[in-house]
Amino acid sequence: MGDDVLTVRGLRKRYRGRRGVQANDGIDLDVAAGQVVGLLGHNGAGKTTLVNQVVGLVLPDAGTIRLDGVDAVAQPHLARERTSIQAQANVPITGLTPRRAIELVGRIRGGDRAAVRTRTAGLLESLDLGPWADTPAEKVSGGIARLTAFAMTVVQPGRLVVLDEPTNDVDPVRRRLLWAHIRDLADEGRAVLLVTHNVREAERVVDRLVVLDRGVVLADDTPAGLTAPLQDALTVEVDLPASATGVDWHPAVRPGATARGRAAGTVPAAAAAEVVRWAQAEVAAGRLERYGLTPASLEDVYVALVGRPHEAQQAEVAA
Amino acid sequence: MSALQQTLLLTQWQFRRQAVMLPLLVVVQAFLAIATVLGFGLVIGDPPPEQALYLATGAPTITLVMVGLVMTPQMLSQARTEGSLDWMRTLPVPRPLFLVSDLLVWTLIALPGMVLGILTGVLRFDVDLSVAPWFLPAALLVSLTAAAVGYGMASLLRPALAMLMSQVLVFVILLFTPVSYPSDRMPDWLRTAHEWLPFEPMAQLIRSGLASDAFSMPGRSLVVLLAWSAAALAGATWALRRRA
Numbered sequence: 001m002g003d004d005v006l007t008v009r010g011l012r013k014r015y016r017g018r019r020g021v022q023a024n025d026g027i028d029l030d031v032a033a034g035q036v037v038g039l040l041g042h043n044g045a046g047k048t049t050l051v052n053q054v055v056g057l058v059l060p061d062a063g064t065i066r067l068d069g070v071d072a073v074a075q076p077h078l079a080r081e082r083t084s085i086q087a088q089a090n091v092p093i094t095g096l097t098p099r100r101a102i103e104l105v106g107r108i109r110g111g112d113r114a115a116v117r118t119r120t121a122g123l124l125e126s127l128d129l130g131p132w133a134d135t136p137a138e139k140v141s142g143g144i145a146r147l148t149a150f151a152m153t154v155v156q157p158g159r160l161v162v163l164d165e166p167t168n169d170v171d172p173v174r175r176r177l178l179w180a181h182i183r184d185l186a187d188e189g190r191a192v193l194l195v196t197h198n199v200r201e202a203e204r205v206v207d208r209l210v211v212l213d214r215g216v217v218l219a220d221d222t223p224a225g226l227t228a229p230l231q232d233a234l235t236v237e238v239d240l241p242a243s244a245t246g247v248d249w250h251p252a253v254r255p256g257a258t259a260r261g262r263a264a265g266t267v268p269a270a271a272a273a274e275v276v277r278w279a280q281a282e283v284a285a286g287r288l289e290r291y292g293l294t295p296a297s298l299e300d301v302y303v304a305l306v307g308r309p310h311e312a313q314q315a316e317v318a319a
Numbered sequence: 320m321s322a323l324q325q326t327l328l329l330t331q332w333q334f335r336r337q338a339v340m341l342p343l344l345v346v347v348q349a350f351l352a353i354a355t356v357l358g359f360g361l362v363i364g365d366p367p368p369e370q371a372l373y374l375a376t377g378a379p380t381i382t383l384v385m386v387g388l389v390m391t392p393q394m395l396s397q398a399r400t401e402g403s404l405d406w407m408r409t410l411p412v413p414r415p416l417f418l419v420s421d422l423l424v425w426t427l428i429a430l431p432g433m434v435l436g437i438l439t440g441v442l443r444f445d446v447d448l449s450v451a452p453w454f455l456p457a458a459l460l461v462s463l464t465a466a467a468v469g470y471g472m473a474s475l476l477r478p479a480l481a482m483l484m485s486q487v488l489v490f491v492i493l494l495f496t497p498v499s500y501p502s503d504r505m506p507d508w509l510r511t512a513h514e515w516l517p518f519e520p521m522a523q524l525i526r527s528g529l530a531s532d533a534f535s536m537p538g539r540s541l542v543v544l545l546a547w548s549a550a551a552l553a554g555a556t557w558a559l560r561r562r563a
Contacts, residue, residue, distance in 0.1 A: 015563075052563070055409045059562035076562070081411040089402045095336040104335075108328045108410055138339075158411075 004066075005159050005191035006031040006054065011063035013049055013215075023049035025215035027063070031160065031191040036182060038202040039195045040302060041212035047195045048088060050212070051162050055080050068159045084109065086153040088164040088195070090145045093137040098129060098148040101137065106155035116155060123151040127177050142169040150178065154185060161185055164195040179205050199299045209298070211305050218305045223298055230296035234272055237264045238279065239289040247288075250278040267293065325412055329420035336403075337424065344390070345431050352382040352436030359499055360443055368446070370500070372533055375440030375448070376526040377499030379433040383458065384492055384521060386429035387465025389485045391421065392473035396481050399473075414559040418470060418552070426462045433458065437529065446530075454528035461521045464544060467551035468517065474558030498522040520544035 008029040015021045023046045031037045041047050052058040054065055056076020065072035065079070072079035093101040099120060106116035124133045129151070132144045140148070146169050154161060163182065167175050183205050186192045196202050202209070203223050211219040219226060236253060240246075240261050247263045249255050252271035256264040267275050272293060279291040337344065356378045360366075366374060398404040407417060441448060451457075473481040492498070495509065496518040502510050513519040520540035527534040 056562060057405065057408055077411070077413065080409060083409075085406075085409045087402070087406050087409070089406075091406045092401050092403045093336070095338040096332075100335065104328060104332050105410070108325060108332070108412060110411065 003033045004030050005033050005068050006193065007064075007066040008050070008054075009064045011050065011053065011065065012061045013046075013053060013058060014061055015049075022215050024053070024060070024063075027212070027215070027217055029210060029217065029220075031193050033159070033189050033191050034186050035207045036186045036192040036194055036205050038206035038209045039193060039212060040197060040199060040202070040209060042197065042306060044214075045212045045306075046215040047212055048164065049215075051085065051164065051193070051195060054160070054162065055083050055085060081110075082158045083160045083162060084153045084156070084158040085162045086149050086164055086166055090142070091149050091152065093145070093148065096137050097134050098137065098140065098144070098151070099124060099133040101148060102151045102155050105152040109156040109158075111156035119155055120151070123155060126181065127151060128174055143171055143174065146170050147174060147178065150181075154181070157185060157190055160191045160193065162193045162195065165198075166194070167196075167198060167201060175201070199302045200297065203298045211302060213306045219301075226301050227296060227298055230266075230300060232269045233296050234267045234269055234293045235264060235296055235300060236267050236275060236279070236291060236293050237262065238282075238291045241286060241289050244287065250275050266296070322413065322416060326416050326420050326423070329412065329416060330423050333420055333424045334427075337428075341428070344428050348382060348386065348429055348432030349435045350432075351385065352378055352432040353439045355381050355493075355499075356436060356439045356443055366444065369533075371444035371446050372530050373501065373526070374499050375437070375444050375446045376529045376534075377522060378436040378440050379458070379529070380461065380498050380522045380525040381492065382432045382436050383429055383462045383525070384465045384498075384518065385489065386425050386432075387462060387467075388469040388472075388488050388492070390428070391425050391466045391469035392481045392485045394425075395421070395470060395473035396478035399478055408559070415552075415556050417559055418467070418555050421470065422463055422466045425466050426459060429462055430458075448529050449532040451528045451531040454525075457524045457528045460544070460548065461524055464517055464521065464548040464551060467548060467555050471551050471554040471558060474555055492518060496522070515543065517544055517547035520547075 006029070008027055011024050011027040012022075013024040015023055025046075027046070027050060029037075029050070039047050039050070049058060053060050054067065054072055056072065056079055060073060067079045068082045070078040070082070096104070102120045102123065103116055106120060107113060111119075124130055127147050127150070129144065129147055132140050137145065137148075146166070150163070150166050153163065166182070167178055170178060179201070182192060182194065186207075194202060194206060206223065208220065208222055209226060210217055238247060240263065242261070246258065247255075249265055252275055253265040253267050256266060276293065279288060282288040283290060334341070356374065359374050359377075363370065363374070395404070437448070440446065469485065472484060476484060497505060497513060498518065502513060502519060505513070520543045523534070523536055523540045524544065527536040
């Protein structure tokens with residue numbers, strides 16, 4: 001795409017040490033202006049390493065990072081001017097109030113005093129932070145601190161906005177406000193890289209999803225593209241009575257994960273009606289507590305992508 | 320946005336973050352400065368005039384050096400541990416400005432203690448000071464060098480080790496550095512070592528700035544001090560620029 005803000009090619013980084021970790025192992029990634037790109041992956045998948053290389057906190061072993069026309073590896077200070085980052089850990093702001101912290105960061109990032117003040121007031125209003133705006137930071141909850149960190153990041157945003165788990169600890173109502181804000185950032189023409197492992201929520205705002213595992217990109221597509229292979233399938237979930245030890249599935253169900261008291265499987269759409277009849281009868285007979293059918297979700301795709309190789313590798317190690 | 324504006328904004332950020340502790344820090348600093356003067360007074364009794372002048376002018380040096388070498392590394396280690404240093408490093412701010420704003424904060428915290436230490440010394444030992452016009456910039460240079468050395472130490476060493484080092488330094492500087500007494504009382508090897516370390520020049524600069532009638536600043540000491548200052552600033556800046 002012509003208007004890419006962030007272009008990463010062949011990025012490799014290995015942390016030296018007693019147990020050297022190949023954190024990034026040849027990553028390609030693009031984020032265009034106007035796009036929200038979700039970066040999914042387990043803990044240790046290499047997400048934070050990737051982000052830290054973009055802003056020059058970590059030096060790549062190989063590969064290139066172009067950010068809004070500049071070489072981010074050779075000129076990290078120019079990359080930082082073009083990027084604003086919300087880190088995964090909350091920024092300690094004890095001694096400040098949310099309003100003061102947001103305004104100060106806006107001005108440190110080069111914003112004009114009056115403009116920053118106006119924008120801060122707008123953010124506090126739209127994220128519904130008004131009641132806490134002038135409360136000392138040591139007295140606000142984790143969710144409010146998280147939203148403050150978000151506002152600190154976007155009060156004077158760069159061309160690229162990186163958000164690492166922005167919704168952690170945030171209550172459901174403000175979460176929606178937050179997602180709307182993230183979408184707006186992209187619609188204003190910025191590139192947004194959203195690092196998360198909250199697949200279910202990210203699905204609704206992202207334009208593209210990149211799945212990272214052990215430093216490698218496993219998939220890079222739109223949410224629809226990623227779920228396409230599962231389009232003809234539904235997920236059936238059942239709750240078991242306390243006495244039950246397992247499920248005797250209908251033959252059309254491909255069994256999936258079973259946990260204590262719960263089980264799930266995949267059903268071809270064509271067999272859905274039949275499976276519903278079977279499940280209804282099981283409930284009537286007392287062998288199931290209840291059941292539900294849902295369309296296959298991105299989470300299923302994610303688990304299929306990331307879950308399997310791990311199991312396979314563990315099996316290899318065991319063998 | 321000019322570098323000066325950005326520095327002042329960063330200073331404001333650091334200052335406000337310390338706001339809760341600030342009064343306590345200033346009080347502790349002042350207490351330490353006064354305690355140094357009174358404590359040495361107890362150890363020595365009623366000193367002859369020249370020695371009194373050493374004690375009265377040594378206390379402010381010790382205050383400045385303590386803040387720089389002990390408080391700065393502790394705060395920097397804390398910032399590293401709590402993650403705020405890494406976050407600040409993602410801001411579009413030239414790396415040396417972090418250093419400058421931190422040094423500014425610590426110098427401001429150290430100043431009241433230094434002034435009180437001087438006043439206490441004058442009252443306790445009944446000495447007459449002759450303050451040189453260049454005393455203030457000289458005090459800033461001492462404070463800056465001490466803080467830069469502390470900063471470099473805290474950036475390069477692991478936080479736990481840096482804390483330990485600063486504890487050792489307190490002891491060494493209080494007793495084994497020719498700050499509050501003339502260097503000819505020391506064994507030769509230690510005197511030679513102090514010809515190359517920054518502490519004696521710091522003491523000489525403050526001493527000759529406060530009692531300019533009685534003492535002068537040797538040119539060689541000034542060169543040693545400036546060299547340490549430049550090296551520590553370069554080292555700390557390098558540490559801030561370094562990428563993992």
